[in-house]
Amino acid sequence: xxxFSLTEExxxxxxxxxxxxxxxxxxxxxxxxxxxTYPEEILKEAHKAGLMYTNxxxxxxxxxxxxxxxxxxxxxxxxxxxxxxxxxxxxxxxMGAIQLGGTEDQQKKFxxxxxxxxRSGCFCLTEPHAGSDAGIMNTTASRKGxxxxxxxxxxxxxxxxxxxxxxxxATVDKSKGTRGISCFAVPRSTPGITVGRIEDKxxxxxxxxxxxxxxxxxxxxxxxxxxxxxxxxxxxxxLDRGRANITAVSTGIARRAFDESAAYARERVQFGQPxxxxxxxxxxxxxxxxxxxxxxxxxxxxxxxxxxxxRCSKEAASAKCFASDAxxxxxxxxxxxxxxxxxxxxAVVEKLMRDAKLTQIFEGTNQINRMxxxxxxxxxxxxxx
Numbered sequence: 006x007x008x009f010s011l012t013e014e015x016x017x018x019x020x021x022x023x024x025x026x027x028x029x030x031x032x033x034x035x036x037x038x039x040x041x042t043y044p045e046e047i048l049k050e051a052h053k054a055g056l057m058y059t060n061x062x063x064x065x066x067x068x069x070x071x072x073x074x075x076x077x078x079x080x081x082x083x084x085x086x087x088x089x090x091x092x093x094x095x096x097x098x099x100m101g102a103i104q105l106g107g108t109e110d111q112q113k114k115f116x117x118x119x120x121x122x123x124r125s126g127c128f129c130l131t132e133p134h135a136g137s138d139a140g141i142m143n144t145t146a147s148r149k150g151x152x153x154x155x156x157x158x159x160x161x162x163x164x165x166x167x168x169x170x171x172x173x174x175a176t177v178d179k180s181k182g183t184r185g186i187s188c189f190a191v192p193r194s195t196p197g198i199t200v201g202r203i204e205d206k207x208x209x210x211x212x213x214x215x216x217x218x219x220x221x222x223x224x225x226x227x228x229x230x231x232x233x234x235x236x237x238x239x240x241x242x243x244l245d246r247g248r249a250n251i252t253a254v255s256t257g258i259a260r261r262a263f264d265e266s267a268a269y270a271r272e273r274v275q276f277g278q279p280x281x282x283x284x285x286x287x288x289x290x291x292x293x294x295x296x297x298x299x300x301x302x303x304x305x306x307x308x309x310x311x312x313x314x315x316r317c318s319k320e321a322a323s324a325k326c327f328a329s330d331a332x333x334x335x336x337x338x339x340x341x342x343x344x345x346x347x348x349x350x351x352a353v354v355e356k357l358m359r360d361a362k363l364t365q366i367f368e369g370t371n372q373i374n375r376m377x378x379x380x381x382x383x384x385x386x387x388x389x390x
Contacts, residue, residue: 026081026090030085048125065120084261092163095126106235143179158216165215166213186234189230206363208359208363255325255332256300266354293334320389
């Protein structure tokens with residue numbers, strides 16, 4: 006029997022995230038968005054509150070939540086500001102490949118050390134000429150003795166300037182394409198890592214995104230996660246989790262936009278009555294709420310599948326596409342409902358609309374995600390049960 010009710014413990018997790026978001030994130034969200042402020046003090050408090058490493062097992066310093074619980078908390082935090090909340094929750098993607106492919110000793114060493122700090126990790130896959138096409142990756146890992154020397158660069162790396170631990174993908178044999186890509190856990194303190202350009206973004210402005218350079222970075226064999234050539238597979242499996250996460254992020258954005266619109270429709274009086282009394286506005290609100298409900302149902306399904314060890318590549322890709330498109334639609338309609346006051350800088354819905362756009366781009370563009378889902382459907386059914 007399918008049950009959407011939460012346990013008392015799960016309700017407590019969501020309530021904690023909502024209170025933290027309302028008390029610590031909401032008061033500074035617009036200011037941090039305007040100035041592109043890295044939310045250092047908020048991260049320290051989130052770390053102390055147990056909201057930072059929600060997906061990491063307790064034995065490695067995390068909160069030990071299930072995937073489904075993590076996504077519930079993610080929606081609650083992202084309701085207030087997706088940029089700040091994405092930095093809080095970045096370990097869900099950045100540590101995914103290490104959790105999936107690392108030995109217990111590797112996870113204890115690398116992830117266990119990372120969780121002692123609030124700086125978290127970063128997922129180093131994208132390159133200037135190898136975004137969606139990872140097979141043409143130029144960052145190399147050359148064998149040297151019992152270890153490797155890494156050279157190359159990465160771009161658009163979330164938390165790249167600050168992360169304590171890098172989940173880095175590099176090729177050991179470019180002639181093998183994706184089969185030559187390997188995954189490495191690289192501590193920030195390793196010599197040879199430098200930060201390049203810090204991106205100035207349209208949305209998600211409080212979320213640090215940076216360019217990284219690797220100049221003769223020497224690491225040991227113990228830094229290799231899984232076997233040589235398994236990196237691309239691990240990256241794609243981690244992205245299944247990440248795409249479900251973006252579904253929850255998008256749901257939080259859309260829900261806030263809907264709530265702002267509904268509140269305005271109740272209060273804004275035109276022609277002698279609240280604009281929410283007009284059928285045109287009611288239809289928009291009904292459609293917006295439907296998209297929020299559907300987006301939430303999708304991340305709950307994918308979270309359940311992950312928790313039950315059911316492969317969900319096509320479901321995660323489809324969920325991410327739907328929810329991010331929904332967030333873009335809902336936030337655009339929110340600006341329309343608030344009209345001039347929603348379009349101006351400093352309006353919550355103006356920020357939400359800018360933030361929503363990125364959800365259609367990162368963790369694979371929606372065009373790429375539709376390819377992932379479509380190709381899977383050519384050889385597999387779409388049934389859940």
